[in-house]
Amino acid sequence: MTLDEAKSPPVQSSNNMIELLREAAEDGPLTALRIGDRPCVLVTGPEQTQQVLARRPDVYVKRGHRARRLLGDGLISATGEPWKSQRRLLQAQFTVAGTKRWGQHIAAAAERIAHRWETAVTAATPVDVGQDMRFFALDTIWRSLTGAALDEVTQRELDAVDTVVASLPTTAGGASDPSLAVDAALRQIDITAHRVIASARAHRARETSDRSPTLLGLLLDASEGDPHYTDRLIRDELVTLLVAGHETTAQTLCWLFVLLDRHPDVHEQFLTAYAAAPDTARRDALLGALVQETLRLYPAVWLIPRHAAEDDVLDGHPVAAGTSVLVCPYLTHRIPALWPDPERFDPSRFLPGGERPTHPAAFQPFGIGARACLGQHFALRETVTLLRLLLPAYRPSLTPAPRTAVFGANLRPQGSLRATLTRVSL
Ligand code: HEM
Structure with a gap:
């Protein structure tokens, strides 16, 4: 199909949207x-x-x-x-080397979930994988931001973030939910963020030496020398890192457990290879491949x-100013010419010697x-x-x-991910 013969079926929900996009992608x-x-122009190549x-x-701007x-x-x-100066400030904290400084926070948050699962398996009670993955991802970013473990009160307050995220349209320009509940959730987020910023500032005034690094500390440092970093911007960066840094990671972990549950043979192969791994x-390469294959699907x-x-002019086709351009990793990751048998869950694609495309935008x-x-190394x-x-x-x-999905x-x-646990013996 040419860019002039635009398809325009009705779009009522984002699940209709993927069907529309899937069909459109068949044209190239x-x-x-x-x-x-x-x-709009859909881009999958x-x-x-x-x-x-x-x-x-x-x-092609945001x-x-x-x-x-x-x-x-x-x-x-x-x-x-x-954007350039904000990205410059945070970038060094999120390189492969930079994320090492958040390693102890990540490890402490992981121990917390492992302890929860150990308690559940011992008591033969179910776990809620969705809740646990969300808590873990929120706890890691919260610890990296503030230096403190996520407490229950703050966790409940931050549920407001989910209320707002659920109200967002799928694409820019779509309508947001104007409900009072969303307004109240936004007010709650502001209250929590400003409380945390004020408490971090007071803490810094008391403890001038031996401060352990935090992301919030870095933003407060910046505010001392750069008038661009107002309390409003610090609130915006704090909320951005919380939002960007938890839901994506939590959902990736949820999908990984869904895929292992759907494919017991792959799960078994993984456990056998893991037990036999020499070091x-x-x-870690086996775990990394599981995560990458989950992110592909x-x-x-x-x-x-x-x-x-x-x-x-994009690939020989004129694109007029004002056009929405939709890049769709979900569909790119399913192009059979790039990913043979694309629906197959096959983590070995991402192991050394695995068959995967070399083009940098294929994955x-x-x-x-x-x-x-910004947070890809942190997420991995x-x-x-x-x-x-x-x-x-x-x-x-x-x-x-x-x-x-x-x-x-x-x-x-879709829905909750309640699970019963059994012990693995490797
Ligand atoms: C599996 C987990 C994650 C996935 C799949 C993911 C995916 C993405 C994608 C696709 C973008 C680019 C969006 C665009 O170009 O418009 C993005 C941007 C971003 N992500 Fe992530 N993300 C993940 C985890 C994280 C984490 C853990 C953090 C923070 C700790 C984070 C912080 C950000 C930020 C700040 C941006 C905006 C960067 C900018 O515009 O300069 N993300 N993420």
């Missing part, structure tokens, strides 16, 4: 369509994805981020020079929207280019740290096994 790596009255996300970020109400001017929604490096950020700021669960995920470190404790020790069996602000399995 670049397809024109209409969503409501908006002209790796070459075209690289063009949009990495080579032409000045043309605009009117759908979560701006929640995230304000934090890193995800910031643009231009403010930690090989064991269920990339939590399944749609990456951009806005064409000017007229352009992009964290995006690519300058706006790629935390998932592997937790799985090192859980997978060799417990086998969760989901009751009932979830079947459906919900394509909302993030891609998540």
Whole structure:
């Protein structure tokens, strides 16, 4: 199909949206369509994805981020020079080396969940995998931000984040839920954030020496020399890191348990290979491959929207200024020419010698280019740290096994993930 013959079926929900996009993608790596009255281009080919996300970020920009109400001017929604300086400040904390300084927080949060699962298996009571993964991901980022473990009161207050996230439209320009509950949730988030900022500032005034590093401390340091870092911006960065840093990781871990539950043969192969692995490096490679294959099949950020700021020609097709450009990792990761037998759950694709495409945009669960995920090394470190404790020790069996995916602000399995645990003996 050409970009001039746009498809325009009705779109009522985000699950209808993926069906529309799936059908459109059959026409090739670049397809024109209409969503409501908006002209859109769906991009699934790796070459075209690289063009949009990495080579032409000045043309294909973020605009009117759908979560701006929640995230304000934090890193995800910031643009231009403010974005550059905000990214520069945080980047060093999230490189492979930089994330090492958060290792002890991640380990402590993982121990907490392992303890919960040990208690559950001993008492033969079920666990709620969804709740535990969410708590873990929130606890790791909260500890890295503040230096303290997540307490129950704050956890309950931060449920407000989920209320707001659930109200967000799937793409920029869609309508947000205007309900009073969302307004109240936003007020609650502001109260919690400003309380934490005030307490961190008071703590810093008391403890001038021997401060252990925290992300919030880094932002407060910045505010001392740079007037750009107002309390409002510190609130926005804090909320951005909390939101970006927990739901995505939690859903990835949830999908990993769903996939292992659906594919007992792969689970068994994994446990056998893990038990036979000669050292930690090989064991971590096996865990890493499981996480990567999960991210291939269920990339939590399944749609990456951009806005064409000017007229352009993309892969030989004119794209008019104002067009919404939708990059869809979920569909790219299922192109059979790139990923043979794409629906098959096969973590060995990501092991040394595994068959996978070499194009840098063929696998992009964290995006690519300058706006790629800040927290990707953090996410991989935390998932592997937790799985090192859980997978060799417990086998969760989901009751009932979830079947459906919900394509909302993030891609998540539908319903709760209650599981009974049995012990694994390696
Ligand atoms: C498995 C977990 C994660 C996935 C799949 C994921 C995915 C993504 C993707 C696809 C983007 C790019 C969006 C775009 O180009 O519009 C992104 C951006 C971002 N992510 Fe992640 N993310 C994950 C975990 C994290 C974590 C743990 C953090 C923080 C600790 C984080 C912080 C961010 C931030 C701040 C951005 C915006 C970067 C910018 O615009 O400069 N993410 N993420």
